[in-house]
Amino acid sequence: MAALKVTPLHPALGAEIAGVDLGKPVDASTRQALSQALAEHLALVFRDQSLTAPQYLAAAAAFGPPMEQHYGQHNMPDFPLIGLIWHRNGQQPAERWHTDHTNRERPPAATILYGVEIPSAGGGTSVASMRAAYTALPADERRRLDGLTTFNSLDSGRTDTRPEDEDKYGKPIQHPMVRTHPVHGSRAVYFHITKATHIDGMTPDASRAYMSDLLDRMIRPEITYHHVWRKGDVLVIDNRATMHRAHGDYDRSESRVLWRIIVEGDRPRL
Numbered sequence: 001m002a003a004l005k006v007t008p009l010h011p012a013l014g015a016e017i018a019g020v021d022l023g024k025p026v027d028a029s030t031r032q033a034l035s036q037a038l039a040e041h042l043a044l045v046f047r048d049q050s051l052t053a054p055q056y057l058a059a060a061a062a063f064g065p066p067m068e069q070h071y072g073q074h075n076m077p078d079f080p081l082i083g084l085i086w087h088r089n090g091q092q093p094a095e096r097w098h099t100d101h102t103n104r105e106r107p108p109a110a111t112i113l114y115g116v117e118i119p120s121a122g123g124g125t126s127v128a129s130m131r132a133a134y135t136a137l138p139a140d141e142r143r144r145l146d147g148l149t150t151f152n153s154l155d156s157g158r159t160d161t162r163p164e165d166e167d168k169y170g171k172p173i174q175h176p177m178v179r180t181h182p183v184h185g186s187r188a189v190y191f192h193i194t195k196a197t198h199i200d201g202m203t204p205d206a207s208r209a210y211m212s213d214l215l216d217r218m219i220r221p222e223i224t225y226h227h228v229w230r231k232g233d234v235l236v237i238d239n240r241a242t243m244h245r246a247h248g249d250y251d252r253s254e255s256r257v258l259w260r261i262i263v264e265g266d267r268p269r270l
């Protein structure tokens with residue numbers, strides 16, 4: 001087993017992992033250690049990686065089988081399991097807090113980002129612990145959330161969704177608003193404000209207002225790790241117990257290219 005060194009980056013979440021070259025095969029015991037580290041720290045940073053697309057896919061598989069991403073127009077032509085996050089591809093930075101792909105019955109356990117081209121300033125990624133957010137809520141609100149579910153679909157208001165993606169990924173999927181982490185055993189708040197059409201039993205407007213209010217109250221610096229990108233970074237985000245957002249505060253004449261892989265997860269359960 002590689003000598004894995006785990007250094008926390010923030011009191012609530014995030015850790016830098018040293019001693020692993022993701023360009024080489026990851027053995028079973030290192031996989032196990034990484035899975036535990038992700039469950040505990042929720043965001044893992046590997047620095048100074050140099051990966052081809054096949055090497056990146058092989059490394060990502062240490063966290064689970066890579067799964068297809070919707071909005072397939074942004075996928076890498078020869079490697080469709082890698083999504084290109086690149087504004088010159090017509091994408092807007094995802095600046096609202098969210099967890100990925102909640103419109104799947106089994107949403108991704110993790111989202112993995114590889115920094116290929118990084119602007120000279122700005123363009124970071126923030127990750128907030130929804131485990132810490134849940135713990136910080138008043139007990140009566142935790143109880144209320146424990147009983148709520150959302151219905152999820154593709155984002156409303158997008159005009160560039162391909163019909164084949166709409167057919168495959170646009171069907172309503174119900175998820176609990178609080179989920180138990182399958183590895184860690186703790187609970188976390190779980191929803192995607194623009195993929196949730198509504199909370200069961202509430203109108204779409206009331207649902208959106210409640211989720212927006214929750215985000216305002218939950219997301220605080222104490223539970224947020226802000227990642228400042230360096231070329232060669234790999235950031236692994238645990239989608240089961242965090243939300244994340246991009247920062248669009250960079251010069252658009254510069255390039256920002258991240259390669260994204262999502263890996264299979266469990267069906268969320270309370």
Ligand SMILES: [Fe+2]
Pocket residue numbers: 094098099100111244
């Ligand atoms: Fe995302």
